[in-house]
Amino acid sequence: MRKPVGEITRGTTGHNRLRRSDRWIAAVHAPLLRGAAGAPLAVDLGYGASHVTALELFLRLRAVCPRVEVVGVEIDPARVAAALPYAREGLAFVRGGFELPVPRPPLLVRAFNVLRQYAEADAWAYWDLLRSRIAPDGVIVEGTCSEVGHRAVWAALGAEGPRTLTFATRFAGFERPSDLAERLPKTLIHRNVPGEPVHDFLRDWDRAWASCAPFAPYGARQRWIRTAELLARDWPVTVAPPLGGPSRWRLGELTMPWSAVA
Known part of the structure; x- marks a missing residue:
């Protein structure tokens, strides 16, 4: 072969x-x-x-x-x-x-x-x-x-x-969402620097996570869902099934169009 x-x-x-x-x-x-x-x-x-x-x-x-x-x-x-x-x-x-x-x-x-x-x-x-x-x-x-x-x-x-x-x-x-940056696909991982869309997204995700700290007493899942809702105001994170929405967010997922971070 x-x-x-x-x-x-x-x-x-x-x-x-x-x-x-x-x-x-x-x-x-x-x-x-x-x-x-x-x-x-x-x-x-x-x-x-x-x-x-x-x-x-x-x-x-x-x-x-x-x-x-x-x-x-x-x-x-x-x-x-x-x-x-x-x-x-x-x-x-x-x-x-x-x-x-x-x-x-x-x-x-x-x-x-x-x-x-x-x-x-x-x-x-x-x-x-x-x-x-x-x-x-x-x-x-x-x-x-x-x-x-x-x-x-x-x-x-x-x-x-x-x-x-x-x-x-x-x-x-x-501890914060940007901890997932180390697992970005190879085509993005070296793009996580100021001025690149993926870096801006992770920065805003961390800020939204911090803003939703008052929901922490209800558990990390509720804080994650509220963070996704807040983030959706500025980023096109998917809010409808089957890719997104509370049914996917509650599993610890967040999906967005590739074009947003390309």
Whole structure:
């Protein structure tokens, strides 16, 4: 086979590390999967040293779309060999990289913690390659998370380009919202400097969080929701389901159009 596109990552992973992104994917993109003709295909790109995140994605997507098939793609042949015993009907593991060596264009690609080691220009290039490989109405969810998954940020991309940016956190896992900046996608993390939109947004988010401190006695969840409502006065954070509104905010999420921070 041709040499896979990309480099081997550290491969660190663990149970439920990607639970927050999986929960979002299942809630937001279940209609996309269910509306597909035949068996929709999803890819877990760069699942790492353990098969567990690919298996968890498979089980969580099967709960909302029983016809979905999942392929775990990993560039390290040893990791693929270790995962093969866990394959089952609808779940497979193959060696590959950003070229996505799967039998048909996937409707969904989840790629987490795979672009951190690349330069910003390379990250943009791999976004372009992935977009060229998905189905016309497909979606890519690319982001990073902390070692135990308590902080995560991801971008959703379609064939046309980036669509949204989502922040997700455990309420006990941060002191102020800008703590999530360390998990920004590679295409944004070096842009978190004065004068850039993403820096302005995080600054205003911290200010809104501080302004909503009187709601802290009611719990971090209520403070988070009130902060989102206040922030929505100046920033286009999504306020309607399925991407936003209190039903998503209460889970520790905040989604906004990519164009707001591009």
